[in-house]
Amino acid sequence: MRDFSYLRADSVEAARNAAALPGAMLLAGGTTLIDLAKCGVAEPSTVIDISHIEGLDAIDVAADRAVIGALAKMSHVADHTSVKSCFPAVSEALWQAASAQLRNMATIGGNLMQRTRCPYFRDPQNFPACNKRAPGSGCSAIGGATRSHAVLGVSEACIATYPGDLAVALVAFDAEVDLGGRKLKVEDFFLAPGATAEQEHDIRPGEVITAVEIPGSAAARRSTYIKVRDRQSYEFAAASAAVGLELEGDGRTVRDIRVALGGVATKPWRVRAVEEALKGKPLDEAMIREASELAMEGAVDHGANHYRIALAPRVIARAILKLGETA
């Protein structure tokens, strides 16, 4: 039997203290941890249940900033009236994530800690080599079945796709993650694998995510999340885009634009090249499509995932066109 100790933290401070223990893992909604424990990937020596900490599930939305508590449920945030009006891309990303059952359980903080669906990562029994699980052991995915693997931010150590939706929208709008003592951009919180595939987040022992803060903006108010996938529900993105758009008074010139990609990169992937190419330009389909191609600079495929290089810019372009049409 794989024994572990279970601690229930009733305050953030207690959680932080316990989280500093070696082998400790936090339990919130449980949708990732229990899944990974069952397939032999997560083997915590201590499970710290933070789901009973009071006050961490608040959703506070003002015009200039939204603060979402780490324990807020995905379904609650998705359905929050002010989130829908001030940050539609955030709400849409959440609605299209996972399934209704999972959204009712999973928390915002836990969602940021969601790990890849790479089948090699999830099957230690049959595929011992995985740099994420066992640094230096190699990557079983490279040369294998790669239809769902990343094309951006990959390294020789790891090509696993970041699977989430919410963080793609957060990265587009410069959201920050609050780790108690430290606040950092969500974009910086996620780490591309490089040579250290095991390090997925900039989080230190003893740190606990307490909230996510999203700055309000005109682009965030006029935003959308488009997710393309093989089936219509309960599936990870083949490619997704979170886009926010602010137009000049003429109703057609781009004043501000935010673009981030999901499903095709090893982390939520902001594409500033596309943003810069379109700022100050009038909306035009041909130009939007051309600019969207800039997102794939540096893309590397591994055969079966080649199609994602063609697909991702089209998702960006569709999202921009959709926002432009609602002018």
Added chain:
Amino acid sequence: MTVHDMKHAASDSARLEAVGGRLSRVDGPAKITGAAKYAFEQQLEGLTHAVLVGATIAAGKVTAIDARAAETAPGVLAVLTPDTIMELRGASDWLGNPPSQPTYAPLVREVTFSGQHVAAVVAETFEQAVAAAALVKVWYDETPAIVDLSDGKAGDGIPIDAMTKEWGDAEAAFAEAPVRICAAYNTPREFQAAMEPHGLIARWEGDELTIWEPSQWLDGMARTYAEWFGLPFENVRLVSPYIGGGFGSKALALAHSAVAAAAARMLDRPVKLVLTRPQNFTSYGGRAATRQTVAIGADRDGKIQSIVHRGVNETAVDGMWVEPLGSVTSIMYATPNFSSKQNVVRVNTVVPGAKRAPGENPSAFGIESAIDELAYELGIDPLEMRLINYAEQDPHAKKAWSTRQLREAFAAGAEAFGWAKRSNAPRSMRDGRQLIGWGVAAGTYPVRRAHGEAVVKLLSDGSVEVESSSIDMGQGTYTILAQTAAETLGVPVERVSVKLGDSHFARAGVTGGSRLAGVMTGAVHKAAGQALDELIGLALSDPRSPFQKLQANTLQVRDGRIASPRGEGPDLSIADFMMAIGRDQIEAKGDTLPASTTPEERYKNYTTIAMSIPHTEGDYSRHSWCAHFVEVRVDEDFGTVRVSRVVSALDSGRLYNPKLAESQWKGGIIMGIGQALLEEGIVDRRHGRIVNGNFADYMLPTNADIPDIQTISVGIPDPHSSALGGKGVGELAIVGIAPAIANAVFHATGKRVRDLPITLEKLI
């Protein structure tokens, strides 16, 4: 054994109860309230838990197993390996052929596929067994594996001469035809993906073995267990009250079943073994991957002159599965020249098995795609193309169809769908950035017939019990047998309780090939008729009967009451009559076998499929038929395909319960949508291993992927197919859905996708 309270289901109206009425499923309330106890949900005293260890290589030898850490882990009772598991005898196959080996080893030293069972751990709790199984260390001597049909080492395979169908001179006629098309069509390895996993509880009491296991064939599986352990057939009892989906996968006792039963024997404790979800993708076979080429030569007016068909399916290194790829090809269209041949190729996989409409399903993908290609080659409407080549008789058997309402299906489906409004050119219909396509395809499934047996008991309170070792895996056996008994006996349906899923009940053969409803309604009709005859006989002749003095020739039973047809004399409930004559029950056992059948033949009939009756026996060729009309929307940028409308017109003969038939048809259509767009076992070619063996990564349709589906019954009673006039229902509707979708995708996009599933990268 299960007795249903019929009151919930029968509250609608009397009309629902008769055969042909839309009675709701009588097992529905038990299932939705959780009262239904599935096979391995039994709580037994002293129950232990077994967990399997699967091979991590696809080919090679187990050189050593170190079980010491597992053996000393908490709660562990035994670690079974090829060296320590008890020896089992070889069992005959499902045709009754004797075993090729005298012994059977469900845990192997020679590995022929990844995931094959090499060890098992039995512990007091499930968690202890899981933990200890991870401690079993296995060393292998790995050899190169043939991973799939496209593997360079796979070769051309083995010709299966029994699959060859030829008439005329197909090659020459094709060469001379003025219009020709030839294309290759591929289907991937697919899985049955039943929600309820495979598993069982095995318990020994002396030399008597009880198995609780979801089963599509109690008698056949009980025979296998009996042979493995050298027991008389009667010593094995299989119990399977409900089945959470089978789709062809639950008809045989498998290696994991043998491991659990052997472990129970060795430990003298009941053992529960349930496959994990990933093990459900490697412990038994799904639908074999297939490759077909279809060449059609035609006149300029669209009349087919020749069809040349070649097929290949994968099978296992150590097992044979033939997926009959020419089955639809050879009967759907009239052609003076025809040739179909098939090979099988051995690859390192678990032996493939039956999945809903094995053979007909991939066969239809080939021919129904090809006929569409021919229609476009000629510029003829694809529906018109099918009517031009309508087969007025079975072109292969050269016999009349028993019934073939396919023309009616085309007409009814086209009318309801609005086919006449279709513009034939590809990419000619759109809605914004969505390309719209309309496709049509036909489907068919043979009427597989067999014999069955049922016991019908009239009890002293006037209620009726029906017993059969057949099963209900959601298709509605409980319900239609209640309707059949009620109608035959003249009692209200809520007075009938149906007991299924126990091999100690009256015998039944396999529930597969869409045969059960036809077989069992016939058997229950016969047994109930015998019970009624006895009841009326007693009423007319028993000295204590109030009817005796009537001196009538016959009596009738209606709504549970006995009376003379003219209404004179007494009018008694069955209960009052039974009391009057002092009987506590009338029992009749009816079967559909000829009276001359020997006990050996009866055993063979129920425990093998060797005595199935050919669908072309006698003067007729018997099949169900259907026509599917499908609308797809394809995103022009993303290549994503969504099915937005399905209208299917189907000929399953007479429907015993239209509500349940429609439910089965829709289930087949939904499964076909999954096959067309989503389902594919993805193999890591270096390891010969399925890497998407779970319900997140093996794509099945969600509710959001399924549009409203309209089904239209165009069947008429077919007296040549079954006692009550029905033909097969369960498998028919999946046949033809994938090509209808592929044809619609071509209409939408101008791209012909010949490899399933039609995923977005094939269209962008």
